Amino acid sequence: MKLVQTLIQSLAVKSRKLLRFAGVPIDLVPNEHDVLVPICHLRPYNLPDIQKHLLSLNAKDRYLRFGYAANDEHIKSYVRSLNFERDEIYGIFNRDLQILAMAHLTFNIQASGTTTQQMAAEFGVSVHSSSRGRGYGYHLFQRALMHARNANAATILIHALSENAPMLKIARKAGATLERDGAETQALLKVPRGSLRTRIAELFTDQYAQTNYSIKEDVKNFWYFLTQVQEIREGVRAGRHQSAE
Ligand SMILES: CC(C)(COP(=O)(O)OP(=O)(O)OC[C@H]1O[C@@H](n2cnc3c(N)ncnc32)[C@H](O)[C@@H]1OP(=O)(O)O)[C@@H](O)C(=O)NCCC(=O)NCCS
Numbered sequence: 001m002k003l004v005q006t007l008i009q010s011l012a013v014k015s016r017k018l019l020r021f022a023g024v025p026i027d028l029v030p031n032e033h034d035v036l037v038p039i040c041h042l043r044p045y046n047l048p049d050i051q052k053h054l055l056s057l058n059a060k061d062r063y064l065r066f067g068y069a070a071n072d073e074h075i076k077s078y079v080r081s082l083n084f085e086r087d088e089i090y091g092i093f094n095r096d097l098q099i100l101a102m103a104h105l106t107f108n109i110q111a112s113g114t115t116t117q118q119m120a121a122e123f124g125v126s127v128h129s130s131s132r133g134r135g136y137g138y139h140l141f142q143r144a145l146m147h148a149r150n151a152n153a154a155t156i157l158i159h160a161l162s163e164n165a166p167m168l169k170i171a172r173k174a175g176a177t178l179e180r181d182g183a184e185t186q187a188l189l190k191v192p193r194g195s196l197r198t199r200i201a202e203l204f205t206d207q208y209a210q211t212n213y214s215i216k217e218d219v220k221n222f223w224y225f226l227t228q229v230q231e232i233r234e235g236v237r238a239g240r241h242q243s244a245e
Pocket of ligand 1: 064065109134135137160164173221
C-alpha cells in the first residue's frame, strides 16, 4: 500500500510541476497540503454516483443547494434532467471513486441590448458533509470559472441563502457582487475574458484529473483482483482441509 501511495504522490508532484509550467496555478490555487485537487468532468455513466451523492445530503444541505426542501423524488428528477451536452458538471472523487463533491455550471443565452447576445452561466455546488472545509467548494468554483472564461460567458450567477456563509465567502473571494434580498442573496461575477493561457491551463487541468482518475481506477481494480485471488486461495485451502478429514 505504501508503494502505491508513494507512486501516486510522486506522480501528483510531477503533474503539479507540469501544470505550474503550463500556467495552471494562476487559476487553481493548491490547498493547504500543496496538493492540486483533481476535478473531473462527470459523464452520463456517473449518473448513479451523482444521485448517490445528492441523496446523501441532509435536509438542510438540500435546502441550501436547491433553494427549496428537495425530497428524494425532486433529486432523482434533477439528476434525470442533467444536460451533459450543454452544461459542465464536475466532480471530486475519493480513492474508492465515490463522489465527494460536485458542481453544476449551466449556460443560458441572454439578450443584451438590441442585437448582441450574451452567455450567462449559473453555478451550483455541494460537498459531502465529511469533506467540508478542505477547499473543495472553492476549487470547484475556480474550475467552473476557468471554463466560463474559455467559453466566453459574460457572468456567473450564484443563488445562495443569506445564511450560507461558506458559499458567499467563495463568491466574495472571487470578486462577485453580492445583492441581498432578505433570506436570499444573489452573487454575480463578471467573467474576465479567456486567453490562450487559460485554454492551455484548462487542457492540462483536465489531463491531470483524467490521469488521477485512471490511477485510482487501476488501484481499485488491482485491490479487487487481489481480494478475488485471496478468496480463491481460501476456498482451495478449505476444500483441501475438508478432503483430508
Ligand atoms: C457551500 C459548500 C459547497 C462549501 O464547501 P466547502 O468545500 O466546505 O467550502 P471551502 O472549504 O471551499 O470553504 C470556502 C470558504 O468558506 C469558509 N467556511 C467553511 N465553512 C464555513 C462555515 N461554516 N462558516 C463560515 N465560513 C466557512 C472557509 O474557511 C473558506 O474560506 P477561506 O477561503 O477564507 O478559508 C458546502 O458547505 C455545501 O456543500 N453546502 C451545502 C450545499 C450548498 O450550500 N451549496 C451552495 C449553494 S449552490
